[in-house]
Every structure is written in structure tokens, then in C-alpha cells.
Amino acid sequence: MEPHQQIDTICAISTAPGVGGIAVARVSGPEAIAIVSRIWKGRPLEECNSHTVHLGTVLDTQQKPLDQAVATVYRAPRSFTGDDTVEIAIHGSRWIQRELIATLCDAGCRLAEPGEFTRRAFAAGKMDLAEAEAVADMIASTSRAAHRIASGQMRGHYSAHLKALRDKLIDLAALLELELDFSEEEVEFASREKLRQLARELHDEISRLTSSFRSGAAIKDGVPVAIIGPTNAGKSSLLNAIVGDERAIVSSIHGTTRDIIEDTVEIGDYLFRFQDTAGLRQTDDTIERIGIDRSLSAASKAHIVILVVDLSAPLDREPDDLTLPEDTPCIVYLNKTDLVDDAQIAEAVNRTREQHPATTIISGTTHSSETIAELRDALTGIMDRETDSGAGDILVTNARHVQALTQALDSVSRVIRGLDANLSGDFIAQDIRETIHHLATITGDITTPDLLATIFSRFCIGK
Ligand SMILES: Nc1nc2c(ncn2[C@@H]2O[C@H](COP(=O)(O)OP(=O)(O)OP(=O)(O)O)[C@@H](O)[C@H]2O)c(=O)[nH]1
Ligand SMILES: [Mg+2]
Known part of the structure; x- marks a missing residue:
């Protein structure tokens, strides 16, 4: 997980680019409420409670009234990103949208990068990586079935499933340690059989997830x-x-x-x-x-x-x-x-x-x-x-996940082969750890800044 250290306040139009009846700008970060207050005429937002909506006027870069607007205040940590957030709904003319963003930037905001709001939500522990990726899938969904899969993933069904798999692997590792501890005694045989059975179950489940990608994609x-x-x-x-x-x-x-x-x-x-x-x-x-x-x-x-x-x-x-x-x-x-x-x-x-x-x-x-x-x-x-067929709604739709699952399948196959060949517990434990590692990259429990940059850069600005 990323360290949660927000230094600046970001803003972007979160509605679709172009003209619309209404457009919404999102401002998020420690200074969100203070910055919006500088361009806001109406009830002082600093005094407003979280999750409240206010009618007022936003000002333009020359401090003149730009548009009548509705501001929704979310206070940390009860917001999408976990930081103070203000959403400003304005009339959706291209010019008003551009001017509002320019005014917000003059007042101390930085323009958000693609996916930066969601990346901050991930950093704040509001969602794991698979759930964050499901946000993008949800936005892109073009059918009821695609929407159903994405919304299940967003609500964490898929992550919970992966976590259950990881817990089983941890059990497997624990059994192996038990076997090592009692290696001189009779308990060994029983544990190996149990280990084999568990490893095979895991193999079948990871393999089912991997092959669900064909339908999922x-x-x-x-x-x-x-x-x-x-x-x-x-x-x-x-x-x-x-x-x-x-x-x-x-x-x-x-x-x-x-x-x-x-x-x-x-x-x-x-x-x-x-x-x-x-x-x-x-x-x-x-x-x-x-x-x-x-x-x-x-x-x-x-x-x-x-x-x-x-x-x-x-x-x-x-x-x-x-x-x-x-x-x-x-x-x-x-x-x-x-x-x-x-x-x-x-x-x-x-x-x-x-x-x-x-x-x-x-x-x-x-x-x-x-x-x-x-x-x-x-x-x-x-x-x-x-x-x-298979485990309900859980279908893999993401190429990154299928790659990690394929690697996990590889390592768990080595676990089975190791058990069959009666290899020493140390070797097998190494392969179990690898399997856990690959599954952890899917939910982002293990991650790198490069990976995060690649994932979130595919999002649109404002999400
Ligand atoms: N009687 C009848 N004629 C049909 C039917 N369906 C298509 N046709 C006719 O069959 C001919 C070929 O139809 P196309 O749809 O162009 O066939 P195609 O398989 O695309 O042909 P190619 O592009 O040459 O491979 C046309 O004259 C159609 O009007 C049908 O159900 N009944
Ligand atoms: Mg034809």
C-alpha cells in the first residue's frame, strides 16, 4: 500500500468533457475547503458540516461572479479520497468549466492527473487496487453484464475471494511449519496428505479464475x-x-x-x-x-x-x-x-x-x-x-490480474510437484510464499510506484 501523504490540493472537472446541462468540478486535499472559500460567495463553507449542500456563487479569475453553483462539502475522512473534498456543480458551458478550473488553480489548487482522485482513495486505504481498477471498468461498462461484474468487483467481492485464497495459502504454510516442527514424528504423513489436498484445491480455484478471463474479457x-x-x-x-x-x-x-x-x-x-x-x-x-x-x-x-x-x-x-x-x-x-x-x-x-x-x-x-x-x-x-458456471459473478476481466494469476498458478503447481516428490519443507514454503506474493499484487498489498502510475494513468482526468 502507498504511504498516505497528501501535500497538495487537486481539482478537475469530473463530468464528461464537453457541453452539458451541469458540470461538476471536484476539489480534494487538505486545503480544499479553504481554497474553494476564496472563490465562493454564500454561506461560509468553513462553517459547514460534512455531507451538506449549499447554493452560492463562484467567482472568476477577476473575482467577478462566474456562475450560480451548488457546493457539496465532504470532510475527511468521510469522502471518496479520504481528504476534505468539495464538489462544485455549475452550468456546463465549456467556458464556465475552463474558467472555474483556472480560478481554482489561481486560488491554490493543482490540476489533477488522470485517476489521481482514485489513486488517493487507494492510498488512504478506502479501496484496494482491484477495487480501484473496477472503478475504471464501471465507468467504461457498456452492458448490464459488464456493469454487474465491475460493480461486484468495486464492492470487493473479488478481493474477498482473493483474500480467502491467500488465507488458505497461509494455512498451507502453517501446516508445513507444523510438519517441519514434528518432522521426526509420525504426524508428518498426515500433514503431507492434508497439504496436498489443500494445494490441489487452491490450484483448481486459481485455474478456474484464470480461465474465466476468456468470458470476462x-x-x-x-x-x-x-x-x-x-x-x-x-x-x-x-x-x-x-x-x-x-x-x-x-x-x-x-x-x-x-x-x-x-x-x-x-x-x-x-x-x-x-x-x-x-x-x-x-x-x-x-x-x-x-x-x-x-x-x-x-x-x-x-x-x-x-x-x-x-x-x-x-x-x-x-x-x-x-x-x-x-x-x-x-x-x-x-x-x-x-x-x-x-x-x-x-x-x-x-x-x-x-x-x-x-x-x-x-x-x-x-x-x-x-x-x-x-x-x-x-x-x-x-x-x-x-x-x-463456476463461482457466481467472479470473472476476471483484467489482463494484469490474469498475468498475476497465471504466475500464481505456476507457483502453486510447483508446490504440488514438490509435495509429490517429497521435497523438503523449505523449498515448498518458498513456492507458497511466491504464490501469496502474486495474489497480493492483484489487490495491491504488494505494489510499486511504477505499477500504480501505469494503472492510474489509464483513468480519465477527474476520476
Ligand atoms: N430466399 C432467401 N434468400 C435469402 C435469404 N437470406 C439471404 N438471401 C439472399 O441470398 C443472397 C446472398 O445474401 P448475402 O447476405 O449477400 O450473402 P453472403 O453470405 O453475405 O454472401 P458473400 O458476401 O458473397 O459471402 C442475396 O440475394 C439475399 O437476398 C433467405 O433467408 N431466403
Ligand atoms: Mg456478404
Whole structure:
């Protein structure tokens, strides 16, 4: 944890840049109330209690009235940062905002750096690092699911989970010490078995957290869904129907789409990032070939793949290029049911089920809102199942955390190997300490100024 030593008072506009009905400037630090008082006409703020709101007038750089304003006073330590804080709500003109910040700086403030308010909250012990990072995720959240994960992390669910893991590791270390103490006696065998069991439990839990990153990152940034399949199957028609817009060119000419066309849509709790791709077929055309390579690459990177097949086109096998990624959920969509009879549909469904036993199969036409609704439900269903499996809401969304977890997994694997090989307790204790260390970097119990600078510089100014 950082030492809590605030020397100066900082200020920034905390609302979004630009014009708005109202803008809010935040002033925080030991001199916050004194500095705002210098530019404030109204009830003296020095006399005001914490958590009170006051109407008054703020002055400009020439000590003339700038705007009618509302000031909210928070006294240390009962504020976001832990220091005295005043939030000033003004009319949101760009000029008023600029002038207010200039006046505050003249009166003794310094302009805050990105994320500095949150960094001070962390330094004051108001939140740990994972919770502070969740503040940024919360601000960036674009769907109900992303918001749910971030708000759980902000309220400390994730940190509590990590702390429980650390406590177990400390137990493990304690058991090991016990074993060392009694190494001459019979107690050794029982402890080793217990140690092994505990280490395996920890390994499984850290491994589950590490692999939750695939879903966590997809939810945070928008779930990438690649729409692939042979030319003319109706991929672009499908994209347009799902997003409700003529986003991609549709034509009966094979090879119409040459490049990836992306659009995002919120469906249920999730934001999906759809990618319409160039149709797969044998070709000598250089540009088309590049497009097809991009389609295959999109499919390999996607979180979910929708394979579109034209039922009216004779096709009893998939394009040679296409091998569906094994661990990627796939929906096979049999399109253009309006052009074939029921027996043909049934036969195609059966054949697909044999080829891809684990996939969701949907048949229909891109003109039907029921088909589109069915596809949308299939997509949210896949995400619901992924987020429901495992330990509730706890999904890792942060690349820094997954890196630390991967290292923790490495060290805990060494603990298990050490126990299996009957290594001396000292060696094993070293690996346990390393595992604890890696977990501690996530919550910021162990940290460096460089790391903090990197994390908080990604925040916006005013947060
Ligand atoms: N009858 C019928 N035609 C459809 C359906 N969906 C798409 N089409 C038609 O199929 C043709 C190809 O549609 P596209 O959406 O351009 O196909 P694509 O898969 O994007 O094709 P490429 O970009 O060439 O790979 C167009 O003429 C569409 O109007 C459907 O459900 N029924
Ligand atoms: Mg197309």
C-alpha cells in the first residue's frame, strides 16, 4: 500500500468533457475547503458540516461572479479520497468549466492527473487496487453484464475471494511449519496428505479464475461473434437483420463481401460485436483470398462463431478451409428455409447434428423476425451458461490480474510437484510464499510506484 501523504490540493472537472446541462468540478486535499472559500460567495463553507449542500456563487479569475453553483462539502475522512473534498456543480458551458478550473488553480489548487482522485482513495486505504481498477471498468461498462461484474468487483467481492485464497495459502504454510516442527514424528504423513489436498484445491480455484478471463474479457469489451460460411449463404443479410440496419451490401453475386464488417448490438445483458466476413470458396483472386484469410482469422479469434449455410445450395460438406475452433461455441444456422421443403430441412438438421454434435442448430430465413429472435436467444444463452458456471459473478476481466494469476498458478503447481516428490519443507514454503506474493499484487498489498502510475494513468482526468 502507498504511504498516505497528501501535500497538495487537486481539482478537475469530473463530468464528461464537453457541453452539458451541469458540470461538476471536484476539489480534494487538505486545503480544499479553504481554497474553494476564496472563490465562493454564500454561506461560509468553513462553517459547514460534512455531507451538506449549499447554493452560492463562484467567482472568476477577476473575482467577478462566474456562475450560480451548488457546493457539496465532504470532510475527511468521510469522502471518496479520504481528504476534505468539495464538489462544485455549475452550468456546463465549456467556458464556465475552463474558467472555474483556472480560478481554482489561481486560488491554490493543482490540476489533477488522470485517476489521481482514485489513486488517493487507494492510498488512504478506502479501496484496494482491484477495487480501484473496477472503478475504471464501471465507468467504461457498456452492458448490464459488464456493469454487474465491475460493480461486484468495486464492492470487493473479488478481493474477498482473493483474500480467502491467500488465507488458505497461509494455512498451507502453517501446516508445513507444523510438519517441519514434528518432522521426526509420525504426524508428518498426515500433514503431507492434508497439504496436498489443500494445494490441489487452491490450484483448481486459481485455474478456474484464470480461465474465466476468456468470458470476462469478452463481456467487458463486447463479445466477438464471427459470422462465417460459404459465399452467398446469407451472412451479410444476417448481420443486417440482427443489427436492424443495412450495414453490409447484400447481393446474389457470390463473393460480395470482401472485408470484415463489424457492428455492435446490445442483446439481453450483453454487448455483442458481430463480424460479417468474406464468404469461403476456392478462388484465384488475390484480394478475395486475403479476405477469406481474414474470415478464418476472425473465426479463430471469435468468442462465438455463427456458421451460415444456404439450404438451397447443394452442399454436403463444409468448405475445405474451415475447421471450427474446438473450444469456441458455435451456432450452425441453416438459412433460406423458404426455398426448400420440410423434408430437406429435417435432413439437413440431422446431417448437421451428426457433423457437429455439440453445436446449437437453428434453421430459418433472414427475413423472419422469429428466426432472428431465436438466434439472439441462442447467443445470450451461451453467455448465460458461461457466466453461471463456476463461482457466481467472479470473472476476471483484467489482463494484469490474469498475468498475476497465471504466475500464481505456476507457483502453486510447483508446490504440488514438490509435495509429490517429497521435497523438503523449505523449498515448498518458498513456492507458497511466491504464490501469496502474486495474489497480493492483484489487490495491491504488494505494489510499486511504477505499477500504480501505469494503472492510474489509464483513468480519465477527474476520476
Ligand atoms: N430466399 C432467401 N434468400 C435469402 C435469404 N437470406 C439471404 N438471401 C439472399 O441470398 C443472397 C446472398 O445474401 P448475402 O447476405 O449477400 O450473402 P453472403 O453470405 O453475405 O454472401 P458473400 O458476401 O458473397 O459471402 C442475396 O440475394 C439475399 O437476398 C433467405 O433467408 N431466403
Ligand atoms: Mg456478404
